[in-house]
Every structure is written in C-alpha cells, then in structure tokens.
Amino acid sequence: MGPEHVRENTPGKKERAEPMSLRLILFISLIFVFITTLTVPVDADESGVSSKPQQAEHVLATLGSPVITASPGQRIPLILSLRADDTWHLYWSNPGDSGMPPRIRMDLPDGVSQDGEWILPPPRHLIAGGMGTLVLDHDVILLTYLQISDSIDAEHIAISLRGEWLVCDDHMCLPGNAAMELTIPLGTSSMASSGAWHDRLQTAKERAAQTLEQQPLAHYANDTVVIPIPDAVHAAADRVIFAPSTTRIINLSTPQNMGADNGSAILTLSSAFTQPPETLQGLLVGLDAEGYPMASWELSAPLTAGE
Incomplete structure (x- = not known):
C-alpha cells in the first residue's frame, strides 16, 4: 500500500484527506440512493398500495388499491376511503334536502383512463331538523376502476387526487378537503x-x-307513492328504504313505512313531485338491525296512477 493511503497520527500533524477514489465512490453511492428513492414507490407492499392518510x-382520507403491481392492458380497482369520526356523516350522490356529495378530481398519466364513475355505498335515510337527507356513515368506501393502455411505457403510474366533501353531526357541518398522491408499480400483475x-x-x-330480475310496478295517488318490495329484496332485508337518484321526487322529510298489501311487502312514501315521472329511479336499500345499509338493488320502477 502506497504512502498516500496511510493516515499519519504523528502529534502536530494533520490527518491527510481521504483519497479521491474513495470520495468518488461515496458520491456515486449517495446519488444511487437518491435516484432509487425517487423511482421506486415507497407506498407499495404485499397488501397493495396506499397514499399517506390525510x-x-x-374525516381520515386515504387513496389506495389492493394492486401490488399492475401490468399494461389491465383494469385495476382504485379506492378512496373516507373514514368519518363517530357521530359524523357524509352525503350520498343525492344528498336530499341539504348537504353535498363528495366531489373528486383526479389527474392520471398518459396511457391510463378512468373506467366508470365513482361508486358510492348505499345511504341511510336521516330525518333531523325538519329535513330529510341521505347520508353515509363510518368507513365510506368509494370505488372506481382504471384502464391501463397496452402500449404504456413507464415503470409506474402516478395518480393525483383531490377530494372535497361536507361532514356533519347533529350540531354543525364543516367543509373538508384533502389532496393525495398514489404510485402503482408496473410489471407482472400481482394483487x-x-x-x-x-x-x-x-x-x-x-x-x-x-x-333486479324484474322491476316492480309502483303507483301513486294524491301525495302517496307505493312501491311493492320484490321477494328477493324482502328475503334479504326485513327493513327497506328507497333512495331516489334525483331530488324533488320523494319527500325525504317524512318517514318511509314498510307494510303489507295482500300478503306482499310494500313501501309507502310521500311524494314531492308536481308532475309524476314515468319511472322511479334510485336504490332500494336493505337495512340491518341497527338501521345501517347492508345491501342495495337498482330500482327503475314504472310509475302509474293508482287508487
């Protein structure tokens, strides 16, 4: 070993600087670590990918997916979790007499497109302060899908999302928003x-x-609307509500009552329309013993005048 590699410990003399070759190796190593940190997603693990919770x-907002690695040409799920604190709630796509549904803006890279609208969970019917609303409780899970192009040329997909919502309890309402970033690696598909x-x-x-295999025939008279409950729905849920997809169809400030007509289950509602629609569009929502949604069915019931 040459003298340039020896550190002198003689009193009164300064140690020599490390040789240039060692400095260069250290510098290159630091650059490699920095580049690796930028290019390898840190939010991917064996349970999928997740943004930093906001x-x-x-409301605790998190964007994620059970996808570990996606591949070109694949259709993958994307989930926005909005976990509301106890006693607080958000609003469905038709909030009812007040409220605002979640609003989502998403930026996707070239070669990736959203395949379908965001799917919201079924709502709960809430009457308070003389108003009726359709609300979402607890861990609100919004689902959509992304379609990846066959010809995408990238190592990962970078997604930016901003969500806005209104969260309320029995005393107040507060606007909320959050911005989230998510990176999904590309390679061999893994879920x-x-x-x-x-x-x-x-x-x-x-x-x-x-x-539903067959839509029921609903009818109205005066200020009342009656929806026959299909057997498949009644077999799955003892309690059912109707969540209209648009406003001014059903008066949500009044209770929805389950009953029977000639041995068949019916749901009786108060109407809010001045001109009856041709069909009732929305969801039949099955409730659990505590009154929270557990299942739903698409309703597009022809509406006719009745007695």
Missing part, C-alpha cells in the same frame, strides 16, 4: 389476497347495487 375535519385494501374492495363489491 386528516381533515373529522393482494388479504389486508385492508383487499377487505375494502370486497366490502365495496358487496354493497354495490344489485340488479
């Missing part, structure tokens, strides 16, 4: 078989509106 006005995002996807699918 706390905003009684988590367990974990939080896998469970949220399964919950969203279970709560998604089912298709």
Whole structure:
C-alpha cells in the first residue's frame, strides 16, 4: 500500500484527506440512493398500495388499491376511503334536502383512463331538523376502476387526487378537503389476497347495487307513492328504504313505512313531485338491525296512477 493511503497520527500533524477514489465512490453511492428513492414507490407492499392518510375535519382520507403491481392492458380497482369520526356523516350522490356529495378530481398519466364513475355505498335515510337527507356513515368506501393502455411505457403510474366533501353531526357541518398522491408499480400483475385494501374492495363489491330480475310496478295517488318490495329484496332485508337518484321526487322529510298489501311487502312514501315521472329511479336499500345499509338493488320502477 502506497504512502498516500496511510493516515499519519504523528502529534502536530494533520490527518491527510481521504483519497479521491474513495470520495468518488461515496458520491456515486449517495446519488444511487437518491435516484432509487425517487423511482421506486415507497407506498407499495404485499397488501397493495396506499397514499399517506390525510386528516381533515373529522374525516381520515386515504387513496389506495389492493394492486401490488399492475401490468399494461389491465383494469385495476382504485379506492378512496373516507373514514368519518363517530357521530359524523357524509352525503350520498343525492344528498336530499341539504348537504353535498363528495366531489373528486383526479389527474392520471398518459396511457391510463378512468373506467366508470365513482361508486358510492348505499345511504341511510336521516330525518333531523325538519329535513330529510341521505347520508353515509363510518368507513365510506368509494370505488372506481382504471384502464391501463397496452402500449404504456413507464415503470409506474402516478395518480393525483383531490377530494372535497361536507361532514356533519347533529350540531354543525364543516367543509373538508384533502389532496393525495398514489404510485402503482408496473410489471407482472400481482394483487393482494388479504389486508385492508383487499377487505375494502370486497366490502365495496358487496354493497354495490344489485340488479333486479324484474322491476316492480309502483303507483301513486294524491301525495302517496307505493312501491311493492320484490321477494328477493324482502328475503334479504326485513327493513327497506328507497333512495331516489334525483331530488324533488320523494319527500325525504317524512318517514318511509314498510307494510303489507295482500300478503306482499310494500313501501309507502310521500311524494314531492308536481308532475309524476314515468319511472322511479334510485336504490332500494336493505337495512340491518341497527338501521345501517347492508345491501342495495337498482330500482327503475314504472310509475302509474293508482287508487
């Protein structure tokens, strides 16, 4: 070893600087670590990918997916979790007499497109202060899908999302918003078989509106609307509500009453229309024992005049 590699410890003499070759190796190593940090997503693990959670006005917002690695040409799920604090709620797509549904703006890279609208869970009917609303409680899971182009040329997908909402309790309402970033690696397709995002996807699918084999025939008279409850719906849920997809169709400030007519279950509602629509559009929502939604069915029932 040459003298330039020897550190002198003689009193009164300064140690020599490290040789240039060692400095160069250290510099290159630091650059490699920096580049790796930029290019390798840090939000991917065996349970999927997740953004950094954002706390905003009684709501914890997180963007994620059970996808571990996506591949070109694949259609993948994307989930926005809005977890409201106890006693606080958000609003459905038709909020009712007041409120605002979640509003989402998303920036996607070239080669990636949104495939379908955001799917909201079914709502709960809430009457308070003389107004009727359709609300979302607890862990509100919004689901959509992304379609990746076959010809995409990238190592990962970078997604930017901004959400806005109104969150309320029995005393006040507060506007909230959050911005989230999510990176999904591209490579050989891999999906988590367990974990939080896998469970949220399964919950969203279970709560998604089912298709009725046959639509019931609804009728109206004076200020009342009656919807026969299909047997498949009544077999799955003892309590059912109707969530109209648009306003000014049903008076949500009054209770919706389950009953029977000639041995068949019916739902009696108060109308809010001045001109009756041709069909009632919305969801039939099955409730659990505590009054929270557990399943839903798409309703497009012809509406005719009755006695």
